[in-house]
Amino acid sequence: MLITNIPLEFYLVLSAILFVIGAVGVLTRRNAIIIFMSIEIMLNSVNLTFVSFSIYFGDTLGQLFVFFVMAIAAAEAAIGLAIVLALYRLKQTVFVDEVNLLKW
Amino acid sequence: MNISYFFFIILSVLAVASAIVTISTKHPIRSAIALVVHFFMLAGLYLTLNAQFVAVMQILVYAGAIMVLVVFVIMLLNLSKDQSFEKKITFNNFGGIVLAGTFGLAVIYAFINLHPEPTSFPSHNLNFTTVQVIGRSLFTNYIVQFEAIGLLLTAAIIGAVLLAKRKLM
Numbered sequence: 001m002l003i004t005n006i007p008l009e010f011y012l013v014l015s016a017i018l019f020v021i022g023a024v025g026v027l028t029r030r031n032a033i034i035i036f037m038s039i040e041i042m043l044n045s046v047n048l049t050f051v052s053f054s055i056y057f058g059d060t061l062g063q064l065f066v067f068f069v070m071a072i073a074a075a076e077a078a079i080g081l082a083i084v085l086a087l088y089r090l091k092q093t094v095f096v097d098e099v100n101l102l103k104w
Numbered sequence: 105m106n107i108s109y110f111f112f113i114i115l116s117v118l119a120v121a122s123a124i125v126t127i128s129t130k131h132p133i134r135s136a137i138a139l140v141v142h143f144f145m146l147a148g149l150y151l152t153l154n155a156q157f158v159a160v161m162q163i164l165v166y167a168g169a170i171m172v173l174v175v176f177v178i179m180l181l182n183l184s185k186d187q188s189f190e191k192k193i194t195f196n197n198f199g200g201i202v203l204a205g206t207f208g209l210a211v212i213y214a215f216i217n218l219h220p221e222p223t224s225f226p227s228h229n230l231n232f233t234t235v236q237v238i239g240r241s242l243f244t245n246y247i248v249q250f251e252a253i254g255l256l257l258t259a260a261i262i263g264a265v266l267l268a269k270r271k272l273m
Contacts, residue, residue, distance in 0.1 A: 025127030027200030
């Protein structure tokens with residue numbers, strides 16, 4: 001059986017770095033579409049952690065969880081991009097700091 | 105230095121670089137292209153972990169379905185030149201970077217101190233990563249969650265159509 005001889009920590013640290021890059025994107029960008037892509041990066045880094053722990057413990061459940069996370073991400077992308085479209089029709093902008101309809 | 109380290113280092117460096125390009129370019133379409141590269145690199149990392157099913161799902165769902173949605177929305181919005189480019193990064197963004205960096209350092213510290221020495225993957229039988237085992241588990245033990253996912257995706261499709269429609273009737 002072919003198995004990787006890379007330590008588990010390498011995968012965990014890589015996924016932490018990717019999560020931080022995604023979080024920086026969410027916190028600093030103002031374009032709603034790029035914020036969505038940053039959220040996808042964060043979800044992907046968590047998936048990498050799930051898969052590496054699944055292989056480490058020899059359990060299928062981690063990969064099933066990745067399957068569910070992917071389904072949730074697909075639903076979230078569909079709804080979120082529909083919201084961006086509706087927002088662009090209403091305000092002619094995709095910048096999240098120009099949308100202050102609920103701010104008094 | 106053997107071949108799996110070589111693959112891991114190339115894939116992880118490219119994954120981090122494409123993620124940084126995704127969050128730092130000005131135009132959304134460049135971010136989308138970099139994100140496709142990122143998804144493919146993560147699929148390669150899943151292959152180094154012997155998780156073939158997840159790697160194929162990654163390419164099908166993320167690089168296929170979700171990126172088509174994103175690129176389609178960028179095309180539909182038809183952003184003019186001055187709107188698609190953002191203003192300069194302000195000093196306020198510095199706070200976000202510091203916040204996320206602190207969190208990341210804490211998590212990396214916790215991961216590194218998981219064990220005193222680096223833990224290698226145990227060499228047990230890898231039968232549990234096949235599509236057969238995952239599918240059987242999905243349709244027997246986790247059938248309720250699987251059906252709930254179907255319901256959620258249906259609701260998401262109906263919601264997306266309702267939200268993006270100009271007039272409801």
